[in-house]
Amino acid sequence: MQSSVFPEKFWVTKGYRSLEIVYSDNKILCREPECAGTPEEILHHLQNIVDFGKHVMKQFFGENYVHHGEIIQLPLDFVRQLCLKIQPERPESRCDKDMDTLSGYAMCLPNLTRLQTYRFVEHRPILCIEIKPKCGFIPFSSHVSQEIKHKVCRYCMHQHLKVANGKWKRPSKYCPLDLFSGNKQRMHFALKSLLQEAQNNLKIFKNGELIYGCKDDQDCVSDWNELACHLKPFFFPSNGLVSGPHCTRTIVKELIHVITMTLLSSTDACRAGDMKTVPVSQGRSYCEASAFNKELVRNGKHKLESSGLPRGCLLYKTLQAQMLDTLDIEGLYPLYSRVEQYLEEFPEERSTLQIDGPYNEAFYEKLLDLSTEDDGTVAFALTKVQQYRIAMTAKDCSIMIALSPCLQDECSEQRPVVLTSKSRFTFSVSVLDLDLKPYESIPHQYKLDGKIVNYYLKNVQAKDDPVMSNLFKENEDCTLVLHKV
Numbered sequence: 001m002q003s004s005v006f007p008e009k010f011w012v013t014k015g016y017r018s019l020e021i022v023y024s025d026n027k028i029l030c031r032e033p034e035c036a037g038t039p040e041e042i043l044h045h046l047q048n049i050v051d052f053g054k055h056v057m058k059q060f061f062g063e064n065y066v067h068h069g070e071i072i073q074l075p076l077d078f079v080r081q082l083c084l085k086i087q088p089e090r091p092e093s094r095c096d097k098d099m100d101t102l103s104g105y106a107m108c109l110p111n112l113t114r115l116q117t118y119r120f121v122e123h124r125p126i127l128c129i130e131i132k133p134k135c136g137f138i139p140f141s142s143h144v145s146q147e148i149k150h151k152v153c154r155y156c157m158h159q160h161l162k163v164a165n166g167k168w169k170r171p172s173k174y175c176p177l178d179l180f181s182g183n184k185q186r187m188h189f190a191l192k193s194l195l196q197e198a199q200n201n202l203k204i205f206k207n208g209e210l211i212y213g214c215k216d217d218q219d220c221v222s223d224w225n226e227l228a229c230h231l232k233p234f235f236f237p238s239n240g241l242v243s244g245p246h247c248t249r250t251i252v253k254e255l256i257h258v259i260t261m262t263l264l265s266s267t268d269a270c271r272a273g274d275m276k277t278v279p280v281s282q283g284r285s286y287c288e289a290s291a292f293n294k295e296l297v298r299n300g301k302h303k304l305e306s307s308g309l310p311r312g313c314l315l316y317k318t319l320q321a322q323m324l325d326t327l328d329i330e331g332l333y334p335l336y337s338r339v340e341q342y343l344e345e346f347p348e349e350r351s352t353l354q355i356d357g358p359y360n361e362a363f364y365e366k367l368l369d370l371s372t373e374d375d376g377t378v379a380f381a382l383t384k385v386q387q388y389r390i391a392m393t394a395k396d397c398s399i400m401i402a403l404s405p406c407l408q409d410e411c412s413e414q415r416p417v418v419l420t421s422k423s424r425f426t427f428s429v430s431v432l433d434l435d436l437k438p439y440e441s442i443p444h445q446y447k448l449d450g451k452i453v454n455y456y457l458k459n460v461q462a463k464d465d466p467v468m469s470n471l472f473k474e475n476e477d478c479t480l481v482l483h484k485v
Contacts, residue, residue, distance in 0.1 A: 039105065049436075264310055
């Protein structure tokens, strides 16, 4: 940890993530700490976040793509002034969360809307796309109790419950399995669906400012024509395309192509790259609820192509981390209960089990035990619980793709470049939102899983299946009458 005196020249902007506190020179993003407690507890909490990124997630994703940040200590007077300054700018959904003004500890992270590796383009306009891809596989666990979970992915089922609860106005046609398929046609469809209904799964920034996507749960900027105006200088810098639907579609198509190519690009090596996880082919490679799949069925085609992801790309690494969830929450919950029962009898063992850290090399090494035979021990249960927490973290991470136009003579083999019909871009890819999912959230995940599946069976699948529809109707109309005897 380092003690920092904030430079006199700084400014606060809305845009990337929540709020940016931008240094005059090195452009560092300082995230809002949202943990209560004593200064010592806050420092411990932040140190756990840094250590987890450094010693665990970096091993899964690679050195260049995980930015674990650092802890700094700010003058308390400055922190109090900052809180007053930014409060009017905070999103409504975050205004009920108090910022820590007592400890002075904060986390500093790089601004991932900027290129992370090449300073020669920093003076040029930067385009950044943030994607939250979600879970890219269908559960293959034998512990799954409802067959629908082997056919329809969690994201597609959850969409209907979210719309019913008022979180979103309409379900998205995006299906994560299409994005993770490695098939360019399916990936293009997935990305187009995200652009049509971004929700909180896609955002686009220009020079750090949000130009497309949801600022808050319902406050979305989703005008394709306006987006095309922002993007045209990037993709057609000297082209005389006229405005209108054709121009907009062309520009969006170019954007989708660039995103696809960067997602499939090879990245640096990581220690978990050759980890013997469950092969993707063991589970179903497509989701029956996918709009892409339904369109194929309507056209008389019943086979979805899944090209597979290049082993070096970030999507592949993300999927491998997600697939540490080998048991599904239904198979995991009894093991969680086993650990809980042990902790009730021996509460002093919680620190020994490393449930709350430290997240060090020893913690990472235990994650590599992929044995599936339950020997009835707490050690086996704990390993599966920790692997599940890693998987849930990977299922909820975000991928940041930063692009900057470059001239042909500036491009070399050392710098990754993606080409379009009229432009070329240097790019960097990063992954964020890698805070370890809380151990205490597992019961909530178990209950939520049941709600999602039951709602889908009752309100979506039943409408397409007359037998199921009548069954639910009979159950709803059934009345139990008690008579005296």
